Amino acid sequence: MSSFSDEEFNFTYLDEGFTAKDILDQKINEVSSSDDKDAFYVADLGDVLKKHLRWYKALPRVFPFYAVKCNDSIAVVKTLAALGAGFDCASKTEIQLVQSVGVPPERIIYANPCKQVSQIKHAANSGVQMMTFDSEVELMKVARAHPKAKLVLRIATDDSKAVCRLSVKFGATLKTSRLLLERAKELDINVIGVSFHVGSGCTDPETFVQAISDARCVFDMGIELGFNMYLLDIGGGFPGSEDAKLKFEEITNVINPALDKYFPSDSGVRIIAEPGRYYVASAFTLAVNIIAKKVVIKEQTGSDDEEEANDKTLMYYVNDGVYGSFNCILYDHAHVKPILQKRPKPDEKYYSCSIWGPTCDGLDRIVERCPMPELQVGDWMLFENMGAYTVAAASTFNGFQRPTIHYVMSRPAWQLMEQIKEQGFQAEVEEQDITLPQSCAWESGIEHYPAACASASINV
Ligand SMILES: Cc1ncc(COP(=O)(O)O)c(C=O)c1O
Numbered sequence: 001m002s003s004f005s006d007e008e009f010n011f012t013y014l015d016e017g018f019t020a021k022d023i024l025d026q027k028i029n030e031v032s033s034s035d036d037k038d039a040f041y042v043a044d045l046g047d048v049l050k051k052h053l054r055w056y057k058a059l060p061r062v063f064p065f066y067a068v069k070c071n072d073s074i075a076v077v078k079t080l081a082a083l084g085a086g087f088d089c090a091s092k093t094e095i096q097l098v099q100s101v102g103v104p105p106e107r108i109i110y111a112n113p114c115k116q117v118s119q120i121k122h123a124a125n126s127g128v129q130m131m132t133f134d135s136e137v138e139l140m141k142v143a144r145a146h147p148k149a150k151l152v153l154r155i156a157t158d159d160s161k162a163v164c165r166l167s168v169k170f171g172a173t174l175k176t177s178r179l180l181l182e183r184a185k186e187l188d189i190n191v192i193g194v195s196f197h198v199g200s201g202c203t204d205p206e207t208f209v210q211a212i213s214d215a216r217c218v219f220d221m222g223i224e225l226g227f228n229m230y231l232l233d234i235g236g237g238f239p240g241s242e243d244a245k246l247k248f249e250e251i252t253n254v255i256n257p258a259l260d261k262y263f264p265s266d267s268g269v270r271i272i273a274e275p276g277r278y279y280v281a282s283a284f285t286l287a288v289n290i291i292a293k294k295v296v297i298k299e300q301t302g303s304d305d306e307e308e309a310n311d312k313t314l315m316y317y318v319n320d321g322v323y324g325s326f327n328c329i330l331y332d333h334a335h336v337k338p339i340l341q342k343r344p345k346p347d348e349k350y351y352s353c354s355i356w357g358p359t360c361d362g363l364d365r366i367v368e369r370c371p372m373p374e375l376q377v378g379d380w381m382l383f384e385n386m387g388a389y390t391v392a393a394a395s396t397f398n399g400f401q402r403p404t405i406h407y408v409m410s411r412p413a414w415q416l417m418e419q420i421k422e423q424g425f426q427a428e429v430e431e432q433d434i435t436l437p438q439s440c441a442w443e444s445g446i447e448h449y450p451a452a453c454a455s456a457s458i459n460v
Contacts, residue, residue, distance in 0.1 A: 010407070011075065011407035012409075013408075013409065014408050020285065021042075021285070023408050024042045037319070037378065038289070039286065039325070040403045040406060041284050041285065041391070041405040043283050043387065045413070049416065051282075052080070052083050052085065056425060058248060058249055059255065059256065061259060063273070064086065064272070064273055064274075064279075065233075066080045066085050066086070066087055066274075067090075067236050069090050069094065070389060070392060071276070071391055071392050072094065073391060073405060075405070076280055076283075076387075077101055080279065081101045082420070082421045083421070084421075084425060085107075086107040086272065088236075088274035088276075089110055089111070089112075091112065095108060104127075105126060105128045105129065110130065111132045113135070113154045113170050113171075114134075115138070120146050120149075121145045121146065124145060124146035124149070129146075129150045130231070131149055132154045133151050134153065134154040134170055136180060139189060143187040147188075147189070149189070149190070150190050151189055152231060153180060153194050155196050155214055155218055159198055159202075161203045163201025163203070164332060166197045171196065174217055174218065181221055181222050185225050191227045192227070193229050193231030193270075194219060194229070196211040196214070196235050197236055197237060198235060198237040200236060201237070202237035202251065205250060205251045205253075205254035205255070208234065208237075212258040216262040219269075232269050234255065234273045235273060235274050236274045236276050238275050239251075240279070240280065241281045241385040259271060277389070281386075282387065284405075285382055286325055286383045286386040286390070287341070287381070288318040288319055290316050290317065290378065292317035294315040295312050296314070298311055298312060314354075314375075316353060317357075317358060318366070320357060320358070320403055321358055322363060323361070323395050324396075325391060326366050328389045328393075329366065331393060336366060336383050336386075337367075337383070338367065338370065339381065340372065340373075340379075341379070342380075344373045350372060350373055351372065352369055352371060353369070353371070353372040355367040355381070361398075391403075391405065
């Protein structure tokens with residue numbers, strides 16, 4: 001029996017020609033006549049698989065360690081574990097989560113440069129050896145708590161053009177790197193390589209080039225001091241959806257030549273990365289329901305803008321907000337765009353609208369102003385690309401529960417995943433176009449929708 005059929009990993013099996021969006025519509029239809037219209041997600045695990053194939057096509061030399069912090073849903077972790085990915089864990093709990101699905105310690109990097117001693121000890125007891133550092137104090141803690149650790153020196157990058165900056169908090173300068181390597185030598189600690197993070201939501205691929213070149217300098221310092229430097233970790237920062245300013249391949253087209261220049265294949269250096277957003281952003285779509293509405297009558301403005309000139313604005317209150325999934329607005333600088341579930345009529349009048357979360361806090365605003373037709377309580381709005389830094393940091397402030405996540409996957413995606421699990425990842429798989437029998441029966445007992453059963457093909 002497949003490991004994906006346990007209680008925590010139920011998913012709907014998509015039938016041929018059906019998409020995650022169809023499941024979303026189906027879920028909405030199911031509750032149309034009831035008052036029970038809680039917000040929910042539909043997450044397409046096949047999309048995570050596609051990203052994995054696309055990763056290897058674009059970055060054939062780089063082994064991905066998924067950054068669990070980005071979305072720690074068990075189904076995502078299990079999918080990536082089955083695909084053979086590695087994991088970047090920030091804490092003891094993340095290490096426990098990843099190990100609970102059978103990931104071996106060699107496929108884990110404890111990539112938090114500032115760790116609590118008890119958690120370093122936990123890593124030691126769990127067999128996790130790779131961990132990052134960027135200070136002398138961390139070196140001394142590791143020397144005592146985990147003398148067998150394989151340390152990776154995190155260097156700072158110029159992340160001034162990234163959406164979320166990380167080098168304000170982490171990363172050693174080149175000068176400090178030499179001092180740290182010397183100190184590691186004195187403490188008899190094993191330093192195996194260098195890591196960096198260009199900042200999440202990188203908008204300038206040249207940042208990667210500079211960071212890779214800096215990593216080369218630090219590698220040479222380490223080699224000079226007698227370390228066996230064999231690991232380069234190029235971190236995260238890759239876009240997760242097609243609406244990002246910079247496309248994934250635009251970044252990888254710049255990274256590959258830099259890797260070949262500074263860390264050629266025959267250097268024997270193992271290259272890894274810590275993508276988070278890349279893997280999960282586009283897989284998750286959130287459906288929220290309008291729970292309340294206010295009509296605000298405006299003074300006449302005399303504006304030519306049709307929407308502005310309308311005599312009213314509308315305030316919609318929905319059942320998820322910035323204390324829940326939309327925490328990405330506060331923490332991840334996200335700008336979200338609603339899609340109406342009901343298609344507006346061609347001649348429908350548009351109004352200036354704002355969208356608010358369900359809590360009693362005035363900060364709980366999702367969209368300040370957007371043009372929308374007049375909607376009613378009970379109508380649905382959809383938000384795409386909601387997989388990254390959303391569910392992971394959502395709270396239940398004011399007693400509002402986090403949305404349920406409904407996972408879906410097509411049969412070809414599932415079969416391909418099984419194939420990768422059994423035979424490992426093979427380059428040919430990425431171009432494969434798979435068509436499968438129409439049968440919906442599934443021996444493993446995974447939840448199954450008659451109206452949306454079977455599947456199409458995976459094109460990467
Ligand atoms: C150490 C580390 N690695 C990887 C990531 C994932 O970054 P992204 O989601 O931009 O790929 C983060 C994000 O904060 C991080 O701090």
